[in-house]
Amino acid sequence: MIHVDLLVVGAGSGGIGAALAAARLGATVVLVEQASQLGGNAAVSGVSVWEMGVGGTGIPFDIYKRMKRFPGGVGIYRFNKHRKWQLLAGETPVHPGAEILVDPTLTYRDTLRRYGSVTGIENESFVRQYWHGVPFEPAVYQQVVEEMLAETGRCQVLKNTSFKQVNYRQGHIESIELTNGQTYSALTYIDSTDSGVLCQAAGCTRLSGQESAEVFGEPSAPAVATQKRNGVTLIYRVTPKETASVDPLPDDIPEACWWADAFPVASVVQYPNGDLNVNMLPTMEGVEWAEYPDRLSAYAECRRRVFAHWHHIQSTYSGYRSYQLSWMAPALGVRESSRILGEYVLTEQRIRAGLSGQDEPDLITIADHALDTHGKSTGRAGCAELDEPYGVPFRCLIPKGFDNLLIASRAASFSSLAASSCRLSRTMMQLGQAAGTAAWLAQKKQIPVVEVPYTELRGLLQEQHVQLTEPMPNELLTHLANE
Numbered sequence: 001m002i003h004v005d006l007l008v009v010g011a012g013s014g015g016i017g018a019a020l021a022a023a024r025l026g027a028t029v030v031l032v033e034q035a036s037q038l039g040g041n042a043a044v045s046g047v048s049v050w051e052m053g054v055g056g057t058g059i060p061f062d063i064y065k066r067m068k069r070f071p072g073g074v075g076i077y078r079f080n081k082h083r084k085w086q087l088l089a090g091e092t093p094v095h096p097g098a099e100i101l102v103d104p105t106l107t108y109r110d111t112l113r114r115y116g117s118v119t120g121i122e123n124e125s126f127v128r129q130y131w132h133g134v135p136f137e138p139a140v141y142q143q144v145v146e147e148m149l150a151e152t153g154r155c156q157v158l159k160n161t162s163f164k165q166v167n168y169r170q171g172h173i174e175s176i177e178l179t180n181g182q183t184y185s186a187l188t189y190i191d192s193t194d195s196g197v198l199c200q201a202a203g204c205t206r207l208s209g210q211e212s213a214e215v216f217g218e219p220s221a222p223a224v225a226t227q228k229r230n231g232v233t234l235i236y237r238v239t240p241k242e243t244a245s246v247d248p249l250p251d252d253i254p255e256a257c258w259w260a261d262a263f264p265v266a267s268v269v270q271y272p273n274g275d276l277n278v279n280m281l282p283t284m285e286g287v288e289w290a291e292y293p294d295r296l297s298a299y300a301e302c303r304r305r306v307f308a309h310w311h312h313i314q315s316t317y318s319g320y321r322s323y324q325l326s327w328m329a330p331a332l333g334v335r336e337s338s339r340i341l342g343e344y345v346l347t348e349q350r351i352r353a354g355l356s357g358q359d360e361p362d363l364i365t366i367a368d369h370a371l372d373t374h375g376k377s378t379g380r381a382g383c384a385e386l387d388e389p390y391g392v393p394f395r396c397l398i399p400k401g402f403d404n405l406l407i408a409s410r411a412a413s414f415s416s417l418a419a420s421s422c423r424l425s426r427t428m429m430q431l432g433q434a435a436g437t438a439a440w441l442a443q444k445k446q447i448p449v450v451e452v453p454y455t456e457l458r459g460l461l462q463e464q465h466v467q468l469t470e471p472m473p474n475e476l477l478t479h480l481a482n483e
Contacts, residue, residue: 001175004028006439007186009163009176012040013425014408015192016145017059017432018439021464023152025440030184031155034162038149039142040194046235046329047425048141049077049269049277050134053114054389055366056426057476058466059433064108064134065483066144073140075272076106077133083265085124096313097265097281102272106132109480112467115368120385135269135277166201171401173202188439188449189405192432195337196411204399205341210416218348218417220371220384230336230373230420231282232289234302236310238323239275246314247324253307255315259288263312276323279333280309286336299332335423342413343450344395351421354388355470362454363391364434366467367427373420389470392422394454397435403448408435430466437461 006022008015011033019031031038041047050056067074081099086092098121110132117126149155158180165177175185176198191198200206209227213219249255257263267279283302292298306328314320348371350358355366368389396413397406407413408431410423437460442449462468465479472480 001183001185003185004030005186005443006030006188006190006436007176007184008032008190008192008436009198010040010192010194010409011035011038011157012192012194012409013042013428014432014435015040015190016149017429018190018192018408018436019155019432020059020149020152021433021436022440023149023155025437027154027436027440027443029155030186031149031157032161032163032178033157033159036160037142038145038157038159039138041333042138042141042425044329044331045333046138046237046277046279047333048136048138050111050136050426051114051369051424052111052131052133053424053426054112054368054470055430055467056112057480058430058461058464060426060429061108061465061480063141063144063148066148067136067140068483070137070140072137072272074134074136075102075104075270076108076111077101077135077269078103078106079127079131082121082124082127084121093317096263096317098267100133100267100269102135102270103132108134108483109477112472113368114370115386115388118385118387120370120383133269135271137271137273163198163201166198168202172403173405187404187443190432190435190439191340191405191407191411192409194334194409194411196340196407196409199340199399199405199407199411200338202399202402202405204402207339207341207416216345216347216415218415220348220417221415227290229286229290229416231286232284232298232302232335233280233333234283234299234306235329235333236278236306236325237271237275237327238278238310238320239326240322241324244318244321246321247311249311250307253304255308255311257308257312259284259305263309266309266313275326278310278313280305283309283332295332302332303328336416336419337411339411339414339416339419340407341400342396342407343398343400344393345413345415346392346396346418346422347415348417351386351390351418354386354390356388358391360391360393362394362457363468364394364457364461365427365430366391366470367422367424369421369424369427371417371421391468392427392431394434394438394457397431398450403450406435406438406449408432433464433466434461437464
């Protein structure tokens with residue numbers, strides 16, 4: 001049996017943040033990833049755009065700075081067009097969604113705010129001023145992450161590996177047997193999988209679908225619980241071509257939309273090299289996705305929809321006839337899966353209360369993304385913008401009843417509604433950074449990770465340039481100015 005300070009399962013945003021934070025501080029770390037590459041959705045689902053929002057400091061900023069060393073590796077975007085603005089202005093032709101372009105005059109600091117526009121995208125002047133995100137090349141991101149982990153000298157990365165058995169009793173994991181034949185014991189374990197599979201294997205309580213209003217008292221929750229989920233997207237990429245034309249459809253795909261009343265709108269984001277990332281909103285409703293027997297068959301249907309969607313965009317908006325479909329993500333972009341019940345459940349009420357209305361002593365990251373559901377079938381209030389940021393408590397990362405297990409992914413202890421807000425990549429990376437820091441603090445003090453002092457944990461995170469207050473302190477502003 002091999003002993004380490006920390007074992008992390010899953011190398012998406014949360015797992016990367018956890019492993020890097022703990023190893024940098026001095027912990028011995030093993031990072032286990034079932035895929036052949038690191039990065040999670042950024043690597044396999046085309047989610048290579050960090051949306052605007054507070055709290056994206058710390059490790060995300062470190063990764064951004066490293067990506068800037070690569071020509072065409074990363075950029076900052078601005079909104080150039082949106083169909084709602086054009087409709088209000090009487091412009092034609094109307095864009096099929098949003099056109100979002102790289103702007104070299106913007107800085108990382110410009111990407112750190114979303115809140116404040118209660119009317120959302122309709123507030124054109126606000127969006128143009130504040131809504132800026134970070135598009136990057138997935139291959140560059142993966143290379144940078146690998147390099148940064150290796151540079152710690154304390155993190156072993158095991159790709160093409162997963163766990164086959166979890167040995168636990170009475171809320172304590174004793175060891176994990178991996179598919180490579182090795183068995184590990186650790187002081188702390190972190191589940192950074194997208195649906196909390198390690199936690200589920202250890203007997204943690206699973207949450208799935210929409211909770212009814214009576215469960216958490218959420219005003220926007222349905223009266224009766226459902227298994228509806230946020231919609232999924234098959235992201236695709238288009239690249240410039242020499243001669244403008246509408247790409248022909250495969251013979252077995254009709255021109256008319258067969259899965260909805262009309263083709264869905266799309267967020268079209270420019271990569272630094274001029275290619276475009278096309279994100280349908282959504283490709284498949286969550287209720288549809290739940291009815292497919294497996295992800296493979298759902299993917300096959302979404303692939304057909306991508307061809308039809310791109311043909312529709314080119315047919316109705318001539319600006320895209322100078323591009324051709326060049327790539328589809330090898331996996332669906334899943335916005336919502338199952339979640340794990342923790343010592344604290346973040347709910348709609350706490351998100352709407354904001355930092356000014358929260359008194360939890362253990363806030364370890366802040367966020368301000370809207371309560372945002374994709375797809376009509378969710379039966380919820382679409383996209384509800386916030387007027388201030390909110391904090392995520394450390395206890396959301398502690399599966400109920402466990403003392404040496406944390407969860408740092410979108411499967412953490414959130415209600416379904418809360419998960420629609422705090423699911424974004426940089427927020428997940430910040431959860432991971434907090435979890436990894438807590439694991440190191442537990443090792444240093446020789447205490448269970450669930451007992452780490454909140455004040456010390458928050459202090460260590462602030463030393464790592466994690467934003468925990470708004471407005472941002474001057475020392476953090478100074479740090480961000482050094483791109």
